[in-house]
Amino acid sequence: MTTIRPSRKPLPRAVEKRPHGAPGPTEYEVMVRDTQARWIKFIEFIDAKAHPMRVFRGCGSEAHEFIPTVGRPPAVYSTLHEERVFRAFQQSAGPMFQLPITGDWNWLAVAQHHGLPTRLLDWTTNPLVACYFAISSGRQNENAVVHTVNIPSEDIVDPIKDPDPFSIDRVMFLVPAKSAPRIVNQRGLFSVHNRPDKAWLPENADKFVIPASMRSRFRRTLFKMGIDQSHIYPDIGGLCETLKWRYIERIGIGTPMIG
Numbered sequence: 203m204t205t206i207r208p209s210r211k212p213l214p215r216a217v218e219k220r221p222h223g224a225p226g227p228t229e230y231e232v233m234v235r236d237t238q239a240r241w242i243k244f245i246e247f248i249d250a251k252a253h254p255m256r257v258f259r260g261c262g263s264e265a266h267e268f269i270p271t272v273g274r275p276p277a278v279y280s281t282l283h284e285e286r287v288f289r290a291f292q293q294s295a296g297p298m299f300q301l302p303i304t305g306d307w308n309w310l311a312v313a314q315h316h317g318l319p320t321r322l323l324d325w326t327t328n329p330l331v332a333c334y335f336a337i338s339s340g341r342q343n344e345n346a347v348v349h350t351v352n353i354p355s356e357d358i359v360d361p362i363k364d365p366d367p368f369s370i371d372r373v374m375f376l377v378p379a380k381s382a383p384r385i386v387n388q389r390g391l392f393s394v395h396n397r398p399d400k401a402w403l404p405e406n407a408d409k410f411v412i413p414a415s416m417r418s419r420f421r422r423t424l425f426k427m428g429i430d431q432s433h434i435y436p437d438i439g440g441l442c443e444t445l446k447w448r449y450i451e452r453i454g455i456g457t458p459m460i461g
Contacts, residue, residue: 237419240412244348244420247410248329251350257325257375257391258332259349262340264411266347272319273399284321284398285368291318307361311378314392321367321398322376328389330429337417337424338431346412351404359394370396373404422453 259268273279291313296303303309314322326332329348336346359376376392395402412420424430431443448454 233415234419237416240416241420241423244333244410244412247348251329251408253352255353255355256350257327257353258329259323259325260332260334260336260339261347261349262336262338263344264347266340268323268349268393268395268402268404269400270319270321270323270395270398272321273395273397274319277319279399281368284319287318288313288320305361306365306367307359307376308379310367310394311376311392321395322392323395325375325391325393326389327391330424330427331389331434333412333420334424334429334434337412337420342417343414345414346417348410348412350408350410352406367394370394372396373402418451421447422451425453 272284288310292309295312295316299312303312310320310322314320314324324335329350332348332350336348340346353375357372357374359370359374364370364374373396374394376394378391393402431447432440434440435443
């Protein structure tokens with residue numbers, strides 16, 4: 203006699219729960235597709251601006267103005283106080299450097315590099331570096347922006363013709379000595395502002411806006427191209443920031459080699 207076993211109902215498949223607020227599969231696919239399209243627009247923006255005298259600056263907000271740190275609130279700007287702080291830095295910082303620093307322009311670049319409020323603003327000739335600064339700074343729920351301007355050759359600082367940074371009569375650009383690895387990696391240079399407490403409005407400026415929702419995907423794309431914190435800041439701190447980001451985002455951490 204054949205025994206007929208009752209059929210078993212298939213067990214329900216485990217459904218992976220998504221974090222509250224995370225996009226569903228369809229939403230995610232749309233987001234990825236839209237971000238890829240926006241990235242292509244960014245590359246087209248870069249190609250359209252290709253020029254040997256073109257520079258870029260990444261900002262974490264569209265509300266950002268071209269005002270150097272020495273002219274920003276809460277400080278009340280004073281030319282006298284700006285120069286006094288700079289001279290105090292020169293006098294006190296000299297013994298801290300292995301090699302002597304010559305000229306006020308080089309001193310000003312070093313001061314900016316180490317966080318002293320100055321009349322300089324950071325720029326780069328590498329648009330990908332500018333893009334990284336844009337998407338990694340500011341509030342993550344705000345649109346980021348990459349600014350670009352074209353520098354007239356006569357606005358490049360000549361330390362021999364213009365030895366005093368505090369006597370310039372217009373916004374100029376300083377190409378610093380490649381004395382620090384981060385300046386080299388960032389392909390950095392500076393705008394120098396004759397009125398550092400006033401927003402600079404360059405005539406030939408243009409910008410590319412990165413929507414807040416695309417910041418994370420843009421950062422992942424830049425990482426694949428070798429632009430991350432450890433490239434921008436080639437030291438132990440930069441390396442740890444990159445690995446921290448990869449740990450949080452779960453990017454390549456499960457592989458034997460995560461460098």
